[in-house]
Amino acid sequence: MTRALAAVPDLGERSGWERLLLESVRLEFRVEVLVAAQGSPLLGSGCAVAGCTGYAYHRPWGRGTGRALCSMHGQEWRRQGSPEIDAWVASAKPPRALRPLGACAVSGCRRSAWSWGRCRAHRLRREGTSEVGDGFCRVDGCKFPTMPERSLCDTHQDRYRARNDIKPLDLETYLRLVRAERERAAGAYVLRPVSGTPRLELQYLLQHEADSGRQVNPRRFNDLVGLVAGERVPSVLSREVEEWHRVAETDSRRYAALGALLAYAHERLCELRDGAADPWAPDRWRMARLPLGTEYAHDKTRSLNFAAIRRGWLRDLLKRWARHRLQSGTMAPQGVSHALWSFKELERFCDLSNRELADAAQLSRRLLEDFLDHVARLPLAKNSQHGMLRHVKVVLDDVERHGWVRLQRDARYFRDELPSQSHALPRFIDETVMRQLESEEALARIGDETTITAVIVLMETGLRSQDALLLEADPIVVLADGSPVLRFVNHKRRREAAIPISGRLLARIRYQQQRNAQAFPNGSPWLLPAIGGRNGQGQQPYSYGTLLTRLTKWLAGLELRDAQGAPVTVTPHQFRHTLGTRMINEDIPLEVIRRMLDHYAGDPVKRRERRRRCDADFRRRGVDRRAF
Numbered sequence: 001m002t003r004a005l006a007a008v009p010d011l012g013e014r015s016g017w018e019r020l021l022l023e024s025v026r027l028e029f030r031v032e033v034l035v036a037a038q039g040s041p042l043l044g045s046g047c048a049v050a051g052c053t054g055y056a057y058h059r060p061w062g063r064g065t066g067r068a069l070c071s072m073h074g075q076e077w078r079r080q081g082s083p084e085i086d087a088w089v090a091s092a093k094p095p096r097a098l099r100p101l102g103a104c105a106v107s108g109c110r111r112s113a114w115s116w117g118r119c120r121a122h123r124l125r126r127e128g129t130s131e132v133g134d135g136f137c138r139v140d141g142c143k144f145p146t147m148p149e150r151s152l153c154d155t156h157q158d159r160y161r162a163r164n165d166i167k168p169l170d171l172e173t174y175l176r177l178v179r180a181e182r183e184r185a186a187g188a189y190v191l192r193p194v195s196g197t198p199r200l201e202l203q204y205l206l207q208h209e210a211d212s213g214r215q216v217n218p219r220r221f222n223d224l225v226g227l228v229a230g231e232r233v234p235s236v237l238s239r240e241v242e243e244w245h246r247v248a249e250t251d252s253r254r255y256a257a258l259g260a261l262l263a264y265a266h267e268r269l270c271e272l273r274d275g276a277a278d279p280w281a282p283d284r285w286r287m288a289r290l291p292l293g294t295e296y297a298h299d300k301t302r303s304l305n306f307a308a309i310r311r312g313w314l315r316d317l318l319k320r321w322a323r324h325r326l327q328s329g330t331m332a333p334q335g336v337s338h339a340l341w342s343f344k345e346l347e348r349f350c351d352l353s354n355r356e357l358a359d360a361a362q363l364s365r366r367l368l369e370d371f372l373d374h375v376a377r378l379p380l381a382k383n384s385q386h387g388m389l390r391h392v393k394v395v396l397d398d399v400e401r402h403g404w405v406r407l408q409r410d411a412r413y414f415r416d417e418l419p420s421q422s423h424a425l426p427r428f429i430d431e432t433v434m435r436q437l438e439s440e441e442a443l444a445r446i447g448d449e450t451t452i453t454a455v456i457v458l459m460e461t462g463l464r465s466q467d468a469l470l471l472e473a474d475p476i477v478v479l480a481d482g483s484p485v486l487r488f489v490n491h492k493r494r495r496e497a498a499i500p501i502s503g504r505l506l507a508r509i510r511y512q513q514q515r516n517a518q519a520f521p522n523g524s525p526w527l528l529p530a531i532g533g534r535n536g537q538g539q540q541p542y543s544y545g546t547l548l549t550r551l552t553k554w555l556a557g558l559e560l561r562d563a564q565g566a567p568v569t570v571t572p573h574q575f576r577h578t579l580g581t582r583m584i585n586e587d588i589p590l591e592v593i594r595r596m597l598d599h600y601a602g603d604p605v606k607r608r609e610r611r612r613r614c615d616a617d618f619r620r621r622g623v624d625r626r627a628f
């Protein structure tokens with residue numbers, strides 16, 4: 001191939017990508033300027049002022065309520081000294097740029113108002129007909145006829161004159177300014193600066209975010225469009241993420257924070273491109289995109305990044321292994337993510353000790369033994385060291401069993417050579433501590449209501465936090481005898497379950513439901529919707545990460561002490577152990593406790609066997625924390 005030929009872009013491939021985009025982007029998104037309809041998740045909860053399509057920005061009701069004002073109305077409200085919000089919203093008007101123009105008050109006159117509610121002609125002479133010019137006012141969307149021998153209607157001509165007096169500008173500039181003001185006020189996503197493939201790519205990003213119920217700030221999006229347009233690339237994908245980060249950073253300050261959004265867009269586009277043929281093909285798997293059903297919906301892992309493994313053969317092998325494990329339902333995404341972490345450490349170890357590890361044949365028993373020593377020296381807890389090596393062992397055993405690649409015969413670990421797991425202390429929470437936690441005063445210090453509800457649910461029911469955070473919008477069933485029961489999905493056992501609850505918890509759940517209805521008028525599928533972020537419409541559930549962060553902060557602020565006065569730390573899972581212990585102390589039959597915590601389920605034969613073993617275990621030890 002000659003040089004000149006090599007420089008010609010591959011038209012066939014590029015049009016293939018463009019075709020895929022055209023197939024993927026729906027017509028409603030294939031526009032130059034997109035004004036999201038009120039109620040679109042793109043705008044979050046949307047501005048509370050009637051008739052305003054602004055992006056939810058200021059939150060005078062507080063974070064997490066889902067209700068907000070757009071930046072224009074928010075600024076106006078603050079400027080007026082933050083008056084009482086409900087009355088203010090009721091009286092607030094949509095932005096001026098979006099308000100319809102007034103028509104001339106003289107009956108039969110078609111012109112718009114110049115001043116005092118009349119067109120210019122009727123302002124000067126009170127009677128008679130008033131002439132109109134040819135055609136309509138040139139301002140975008142204006143339906144009034146022009147003034148005679150002018151290009152604008154009365155109102156717009158007056159506004160143009162007023163602006164021209166301040167700073168001279170030609171008509172075309174004025175028209176562009178009016179259009180920009182309208183678009184800003186409407187919270188529009190403006191794709192005008194880009195065309196062709198990049199435009200389709202950015203339209204796809206908007207559609208993707210709308211479909212997954214996320215907000216997109218129009219101002220940030222429009223800056224992104226400007227950044228992409230400025231680079232004049234044939235496609236967003238013609239640059240690597242790192243290059244885009246550099247562009248975003250070296251460009252003017254306005255674009256400084258756009259690197260992350262651009263990287264996000266790049267990733268979604270790569271998924272579309274690579275995932276169209278095979279969702280397992282990309283080096284980064286987004287769990288939501290994999291054909292796994294809802295089995296792992298509760299798992300905290302959102303994505304698995306195989307790109308972190310630099311050796312191609314190892315990356316491919318791990319992808320094959322992970323796919324097998326996930327599809328057979330024998331390992332959750334979080335487990336796979338831990339395995340990736342282990343192999344990243346293995347690669348780091350090879351780099352440190354100058355081992356090539358260029359193919360499977362170089363993975364020797366000697367190397368594994370040295371890695372074992374390396375892990376033992378890492379500043380990790382014994383259990384983490386054990387976990388790290390165990391994952392390597394699991395992968396190697398699977399590879400061996402399925403014969404995916406040829407490994408050296410002795411390239412494996414034996415169970416008894418891994419560092420032993422330490423036996424943790426009992427994990428239930430001391431009664432002295434529980435009493436401090438359960439007090440109304442302590443709960444109030446959590447701050448936001450959704451987290452308070454989550455904590456009460458965890459403490460009273462002993463649900464696993466993943467199950468509690470995924471409770472549906474109305475999880476209460478009232479039995480024939482009038483007692484309330486909480487319905488939930490036991491994600492670990494993959495079955496539905498129910499437990500009786502107290503009147504206090506019932507009241508709390510009803511209160512939470514009222515708050516949800518206020519915050520999300522269209523309804524949220526969750527009892528505990530995510531707080532703030534891009535969840536204006538309540539489509540995202542509360543995340544485990546947020547719960548952990550807030551709980552940690554809360555507990556640190558409480559300065560909890562046990563009966564001996566020593567500082568204590570608590571994790572959400574401990575509420576589960578604690579409830580079990582408490583019930584045992586209250587002489588509730590073990591069978592009932594077990595059913596309440598829904599621990600043993602599945603195959604009835606196995607269940608009976610487990611029950612027998614467990615009862616024997618209980619009898620032998622008195623209380624055994626591991627039953628929960």
Ligand SMILES: [Zn+2]
Binds near residue numbers: 048049070071072073
């Ligand atoms: Zn507004």
Ligand SMILES: [Zn+2]
Binds near residue numbers: 105
């Ligand atoms: Zn008139």
Ligand SMILES: [Zn+2]
Binds near residue numbers: 137139142153154156
């Ligand atoms: Zn006009």
